Amino acid sequence: MTTDRPVRETAIEADPRLPTIRITREFDAPVPQVYRAWTEPGLVGQWLGPKDLTTTFDHWDLRTGGSYRYRQLRDGREVASFYGSFHEARPAERLVQTFTYDGVPDGVSLDTVTFEDLGDGRTRVTVLGIVESLAARDMILASGMDRGVTEGYEQLDAVLRTLG
Amino acid sequence: MTTDRPVRETAIEADPRLPTIRITREFDAPVPQVYRAWTEPGLVGQWLGPKDLTTTFDHWDLRTGGSYRYRQLRDGREVASFYGSFHEARPAERLVQTFTYDGVPDGVSLDTVTFEDLGDGRTRVTVLGIVESLAARDMILASGMDRGVTEGYEQLDAVLRTLG
Numbered sequence: 001m002t003t004d005r006p007v008r009e010t011a012i013e014a015d016p017r018l019p020t021i022r023i024t025r026e027f028d029a030p031v032p033q034v035y036r037a038w039t040e041p042g043l044v045g046q047w048l049g050p051k052d053l054t055t056t057f058d059h060w061d062l063r064t065g066g067s068y069r070y071r072q073l074r075d076g077r078e079v080a081s082f083y084g085s086f087h088e089a090r091p092a093e094r095l096v097q098t099f100t101y102d103g104v105p106d107g108v109s110l111d112t113v114t115f116e117d118l119g120d121g122r123t124r125v126t127v128l129g130i131v132e133s134l135a136a137r138d139m140i141l142a143s144g145m146d147r148g149v150t151e152g153y154e155q156l157d158a159v160l161r162t163l164g
Numbered sequence: 165m166t167t168d169r170p171v172r173e174t175a176i177e178a179d180p181r182l183p184t185i186r187i188t189r190e191f192d193a194p195v196p197q198v199y200r201a202w203t204e205p206g207l208v209g210q211w212l213g214p215k216d217l218t219t220t221f222d223h224w225d226l227r228t229g230g231s232y233r234y235r236q237l238r239d240g241r242e243v244a245s246f247y248g249s250f251h252e253a254r255p256a257e258r259l260v261q262t263f264t265y266d267g268v269p270d271g272v273s274l275d276t277v278t279f280e281d282l283g284d285g286r287t288r289v290t291v292l293g294i295v296e297s298l299a300a301r302d303m304i305l306a307s308g309m310d311r312g313v314t315e316g317y318e319q320l321d322a323v324l325r326t327l328g
Contacts, residue, residue: 019182020296053262065231065249085229085249087262087272091243096272098251110274112296119314130296132184132276 008151010156012141018038019137023127025153031115034123035092048072053079057102064088068097084108089118092095097131102155107136172321174314176305178247183301189317193324198287199256200227200321202277210257211323212236217243228252232261233286263293 024125027034039042039053048055048070058069069083086112091146095113109129116124129135175188191198201207205224212219212234222233233247248262251274259277273293280288296299 017181018297019294039191065247067229067249069229083229085231085251085262087249087264094270096262098249098260100251100276102247108256108276110272110294110296114270118196125325128296130183130274132274132292132294133182 006151008155010146012146012149014137014141019131019134021129021140023128023129023149025125026118027123027125027153027160028121029123029164030121031092031117031123033160033163034125035115036154037156037163038095038115038125039089043159043163045070046076046150047155049148049155051151051155062089062095091126104139107131107140109140118152172317174310174317176310176313178301178305183215183295183298185291185293185301185304187289187293187313189286189319190282191221191289191321191324191326192285192315193287194285195281197324197327198289199279200264201320202259202289203253203280207323211316211319213312213314213319215315216321226250226253228257230310269305271295271304273304282306 009147012018013022015022016121023159035045035106039048039062041057041151045055045057053072053074056071056073058071059068060068060163062068062087064122066113067083073079081102081146083102087096089095093115097111099109100107105135111127111129114126115125118124129131131140167217168247168253172190177186177188178184179186191309201211203226205221209219209221210226212261217236217238220235222235224232224234225242226232227250229248229250231249233245235245237243245266247264247266251260251262253259257279261275261277263273263275271294275291275293280290295304
């Protein structure tokens with residue numbers, strides 16, 4: 001695909017002292033559109049990375065007190081599954097959810113997603129994830145999650161253009 | 165109440181470096197009974213502290229992917245409310261849940277409760293709570309939560325005797 005828009009950078013930062021990962025990314029779409037693409041399963045399934053995997057949802061009940069479970073497949077074969085609950089959905093503002101990769105069943109991340117209006121139809125999304133130890137955080141960083149996140153947000157750019 | 169059983173100590177520990185609170189308490193009852201008293205709303209409502217408050221549940225759907233909301237009252241007047249979701253319920257072994265006090269709506273704790281068989285019909289419960297910053301953790305510690313926790317577990321001792 002050719003585009004005259006610049007490719008946005010995804011920042012993934014690990015706090016040196018706290019077991020957190022902070023992901024920051026800007027999108028060329030207003031907050032309501034980004035929130036919609038972030039929360040409707042028919043749209044989320046189009047962009048979750050990495051690019052060589054497809055996503056199918058067992059369920060996705062995005063509301064305060066709801067939950068989700070989805071699987072990712074390569075060439076039709078499942079390679080990973082994930083589940084969690086939605087602690088709070090504050091539309092167009094903030095999501096708080098839990099996240100577990102079934103391959104590490106005792107690992108749980110508490111993720112807070114913040115949607116910030118930058119003006120000019122642009123949005124900054126910040127995802128702050130916290131786990132129980134620096135060792136667990138470093139294992140997540142070493143898992144290749146950066147490629148999944150970065151490629152996912154590039155696909156989200158494309159989804160947002162379809163909503164424009 | 166008189167009893168020949170020793171009063172168990174509740175240990176509440178703050179990690180000097182991580183934004184966690186670890187609560188440890190032993191109970192004179194086997195794991196299945198402690199788990200039952202920890203999870204059935206009709207029993208939870210009997211012991212949640214502090215002692216001068218009563219608890220009413222708006223809902224309590226304890227299962228992986230479930231959620232809860234409850235209020236605490238003094239002399240019939242609401243003084244606090246809390247909500248969260250159950251990330252995972254692993255019966256008689258482990259609970260992972262989120263927790264927010266409505267008075268601090270952006271504050272979220274991720275709490276992992278572990279039930280450990282000590283033999284001789286005794287159980288150790290460990291609650292590891294993590295929040296996003298040391299400042300948030302220290303605010304929780306300064307809130308008087310220690311009295312609520314300690315008094316709650318003393319009431320739980322009494323509930324467990326009724327299940328014996």
